[in-house]
Amino acid sequence: MHARPVSRDLDEQTELGDVYLDGLMRAQLRLSVAVIALTVVGLAALPVTLALVPATRTMTVVGLPFPWVVLGIAVYPAAWFLARWYTRQAERIEQDFAEVVDAP
Amino acid sequence: MNYTLSIVSVALVCLTTLVVGGLGLRLSRRTSDFYVAGRTVSPRLNASAISGEYLSAASFLGVAGLIYDEGVDMLWLPVGYTLGYLVLLVVVAAPMRRSGAYTLPDFAEARLGSRAIRLVSSLLVVGIGWLYLVPQFQGASLTLTLVTGAPAWVGGFVVMVVVALAVGAGGMRSITFVQAVQYWIKVTALAVPAFVLLALWFRSGSPAPQVDPSWNIPMSPNGPDDHPTYRTASTVLALCLGTMGLPHVLVRYYTNPDGLGARRTTVTVIALLGVFYLLPPIYAALGRVAYPTLPPGVGSDTIVLRLPETLLPGLGGQLLTAMLAGGAFAAFLSTASGLAMSVTGVIDQEVLRPRVTRFAGGDVPGIRGFRVAAILAVIIPYAVSRATESLGLATTVGLAFAIAAATFAPLLMLGVWWRRLSTWGAMAGLLVGGTTATLAIGWTIATGPEGGWTGALLANPAMWATPLAIATAMIVSLATPSRIPAGTTRTMVRLHTPERVALARSRIRD
Numbered sequence: 001m002h003a004r005p006v007s008r009d010l011d012e013q014t015e016l017g018d019v020y021l022d023g024l025m026r027a028q029l030r031l032s033v034a035v036i037a038l039t040v041v042g043l044a045a046l047p048v049t050l051a052l053v054p055a056t057r058t059m060t061v062v063g064l065p066f067p068w069v070v071l072g073i074a075v076y077p078a079a080w081f082l083a084r085w086y087t088r089q090a091e092r093i094e095q096d097f098a099e100v101v102d103a104p
Numbered sequence: 105m106n107y108t109l110s111i112v113s114v115a116l117v118c119l120t121t122l123v124v125g126g127l128g129l130r131l132s133r134r135t136s137d138f139y140v141a142g143r144t145v146s147p148r149l150n151a152s153a154i155s156g157e158y159l160s161a162a163s164f165l166g167v168a169g170l171i172y173d174e175g176v177d178m179l180w181l182p183v184g185y186t187l188g189y190l191v192l193l194v195v196v197a198a199p200m201r202r203s204g205a206y207t208l209p210d211f212a213e214a215r216l217g218s219r220a221i222r223l224v225s226s227l228l229v230v231g232i233g234w235l236y237l238v239p240q241f242q243g244a245s246l247t248l249t250l251v252t253g254a255p256a257w258v259g260g261f262v263v264m265v266v267v268a269l270a271v272g273a274g275g276m277r278s279i280t281f282v283q284a285v286q287y288w289i290k291v292t293a294l295a296v297p298a299f300v301l302l303a304l305w306f307r308s309g310s311p312a313p314q315v316d317p318s319w320n321i322p323m324s325p326n327g328p329d330d331h332p333t334y335r336t337a338s339t340v341l342a343l344c345l346g347t348m349g350l351p352h353v354l355v356r357y358y359t360n361p362d363g364l365g366a367r368r369t370t371v372t373v374i375a376l377l378g379v380f381y382l383l384p385p386i387y388a389a390l391g392r393v394a395y396p397t398l399p400p401g402v403g404s405d406t407i408v409l410r411l412p413e414t415l416l417p418g419l420g421g422q423l424l425t426a427m428l429a430g431g432a433f434a435a436f437l438s439t440a441s442g443l444a445m446s447v448t449g450v451i452d453q454e455v456l457r458p459r460v461t462r463f464a465g466g467d468v469p470g471i472r473g474f475r476v477a478a479i480l481a482v483i484i485p486y487a488v489s490r491a492t493e494s495l496g497l498a499t500t501v502g503l504a505f506a507i508a509a510a511t512f513a514p515l516l517m518l519g520v521w522w523r524r525l526s527t528w529g530a531m532a533g534l535l536v537g538g539t540t541a542t543l544a545i546g547w548t549i550a551t552g553p554e555g556g557w558t559g560a561l562l563a564n565p566a567m568w569a570t571p572l573a574i575a576t577a578m579i580v581s582l583a584t585p586s587r588i589p590a591g592t593t594r595t596m597v598r599l600h601t602p603e604r605v606a607l608a609r610s611r612i613r614d
Contacts, residue, residue, distance in 0.1 A: 011607045013593045021593070025600050029521055032194035039190060043183075043340065047323055047333070057321050065320045071179035072385045076378025079190050083371045086194055090367060094602035101605055 006101035020101060027093045035086045042078065046070050109422050110251035113430035117289065118266050121437050124282045145280055145359040151372035153280045154356045156287030158185070158373075159380055160236075160439035161243030164290060164432050166498030167381075169404035171388035174326070175319030177336060178388075181498060182381035184340045186374060188347025193370040196348050198363030199520045199599035204611075206358055207449050208351055208512060215519045217589045218527045224534050226450045228511050229351040231542075232504050233447040236350070237485035238492070239500040240440040243405070244433065245489070250409050251429040257490060263433070264486045267441045271448055272478035280359060286438040287376060293431020294383045297412055297424040301390055304415055313392030329555030335564050339502065342566030346505030349512025352442035355449070362603045387411060405497050408432075444481045452477035495549065503545045510537035510569035518577055523596060526588045529581025537573025541565045 009017030050057050050067065059066040145153070163185065170178040205211040208229055213222040241260030248259030270282060305311070318324035323332040347353055360366040391407040394414050398404060409432070412424035456473040494500070514533050518525045544565040548554075553563055561568065581588070589595075597610045 007601075007605050007607060010597050010601060010605070011609050013597070017597070018593065021597055021600065025521065025596070028600065035194045036191065039187060043187075050322060058317075065176070067176050067320065067322050068179070068385065071176060071183055071322070073382060075183050076186060076374075076381065079186055080371065080375050080378060083190055083193055083374045086190075087367045087371050090198070091364060094364075094604075098602050098604050 005104050010101060020097075024093070024097050027097075028090060031086065031089050031093065035082060038082060039079075042075075106422050107252045109426035110429045113426040114248065114252070114262075114433045117430045117433045117437065118262065120285065120289075121266055121270055121282050121434075121441075124285055145361075147360065147365050147369040147372060149280065149284050150356060150359055150365075150369045151376060152284035152287045153359075154283070154353070154369065154373045155376040155380070156283035156285070156290065156434075156438045157352060157356065157442035158377070158439070159287065159290055159435055160497075160501065161240050161432070161436050162498040162501035163380070163384070164294065164435035165243055165247070165405050165408050166239075166496065166501070168384040168387040168391070168408045169406070170496070170498050171385055172391045172407050173404045175315065175324075176322050177324070177332065179385060180322075180336050180340050181343065181502075182377075182384065184343025185347070186377045186381060187340070187344050189370055189374050189377065191344045192348040192353070193367060193374075196354075196516050196520055197357060197366045197370050200354060200357045200516075201360050201363045201366035202599050202601075202603070203595075204598070206355070207446065207453075208349075208354055209450060209454070211354075211519070212515060212530075215589070215595055216525070216527050216530050217591060218531070221527065221531055221534065223454070224531065224538075225512070225515075226454045228507075228534070228538060229450045230447050232349075232508050233351050233443045233450075233481070234485045234488070235507070236352075236501060236504040237440055237443050237447075237482070238489045239494070239497045240436045240443070241486050241489035242494045242500075243497050244436040246403070246405060246494070247409060247429055247432045247436075250406055251425055260486055260489050263436045263440055264482045266437055267444045268478050268482050270437075270441050271444050271481070272475040282441065283438050286434040289434040290431050290438075291376075291380055291383075293427045293434065294380070294408075297428055298383050298386045300420075300424060301411060301415055302386060305390060305393065311393055313389050314396040315392050319392075327555065329559075331557065331560040334560050334567065338564035338567035341570065342502065342506040342509045342564070344509075345513035345566065345570060346507075346509035348516055349508030350504070351446035351450075352439070355442075355446050364603070384408075390415070403494075403496075405494075440482070444478060447481035448474065448477045451480050503549075506545060506564070506566045506569070507538065507541045509566045510541035510573050513570060514573040514577055518574065518581075520599060522578075522581075523592055524581055524585070524588060525577065525592075526581040526584045526586075528584045528587045529577045529579075532580040533573045533577025536576040537569055540572060541569040544569065 006016065006020055010020060011017070046067065056066050061069045064072075163182070167178065167181055170181065200211065203211050203214060205214050209222045209225040212225040213219065241263060244259035244263040245256045246259065248254045248262070249256050313319075323336060325332050357366050357369075360369055387408045390411055394411060395407070398407075402410070409425060409428055412428065413421040415421070416424065452474045456477055495503075511534055514537055515530055518533070519530070544562045548559075548563045553559055594610055597607065601607060601610070
């Protein structure tokens, strides 16, 4: 049984510390890739929609052309929500990690 | 045209910059104050400062001009400028803060332990910084000539002097306050005239902008030989990845108290930028109402400044123009001081400091060298801005983004997330990305835009140069495992472990 906190292993770069570091990096990277994938899909959705549903090219939303509403207005709150969600998830991963490695 | 109001407004903005910069001077004592404000800047102040620094001539004048010219497709530019922070947030924000480095070259050296990579990074910081400074000076000259009738050299000169004084006086601490104030100046200066002009437009029966249908449809080709989908995708990629590689952007992350603060700062930055970028399209659309076509000799970069007096002749229009001129100057000053700060840091650390410390140690001569570096940092791009023809403010800025995306972005992404990155791999990636992107862009500038795939690929290199740089770095790294820096694991522990986990050996004390 391991009698000391894993944070010492991290600090001293033992094999055990390495396993924990890998786990942390993998969890964070998975989250980051998910956010980037969502962003790419979100961006690509506009040209795809315009190509597949030609009516959207000339459609207006509250008096403004649909492409202007998406690119000029809607993307910004969407980006902000995504950023906030990411930050919370990343903080949660770090919280869990800290609890595990600091436990004696 | 009555020039008095605009002169007063521009003078006020310049004076505010100097006075607020002077407040920083009294607080800056140690050398680390000059670089990173002692690392005690709160997320909210830091977010205003980052946004204030980021919103340049390209955003304040250039984006509206390009949307006026080419329509809805140019909305991808502000989208890319903003999403750049989302990518920065998820890829590098917290690790960068935890790396404990001051500048991009510092990070490169800390991560890879190589003086040569540090040197190449320093060259890139200076190159990208100068390329980005040139349109700020050009924008200042264009604005001052338009709103005050001053000769073309004056505007850029004023910005150069104010920036050299502000940076040389207080370094980063003063710049943090200055930048935060300037974000709010810029938003107000762009929003108030926009609402007044919109109200006038409603009162006159909201006439529709006079455009042909392609203005409203994304990805419509400019000509028979155009590749709008590639062009747009490559531009957005350059902006999304380039943001993290801009020298003046990442420097701000070192002023956050910790990794959590760095992330929270970025979320606020995205909100602040989003609010700002709602405004330029209003000017573009009203521009199409007021001028169906531009008079000969008028560049679209000036439509933001021209609109108020066209739609509202008299004192009201003059007031709004003065406000916009002040806001535009806030944009030039803030971006230029941020860039000048980074370039100054590199010149100081790489060129002057090694020489000065050879003769005398200590803090005082260090700060004098810093001031000499500040002057060098601005005088060269000012000379270039006078000697060359403007390509358009947002276009030139886009080139700087593309080079950053092909060089620093791969270095940062692999440096933060890939343990097997070797010194040779990192160097090969920087060289391949840097050379190909610079040559492609240089060719486009020298020969003018070409049609067809060749032209599209050369004018928008990010889509191929960035993957090429990443692939080169990875292949060379895998081929040279003996060149993986010995301290890689320690660095990775430091970059990714949250601050609350106590690490006696792996942390760097601030």
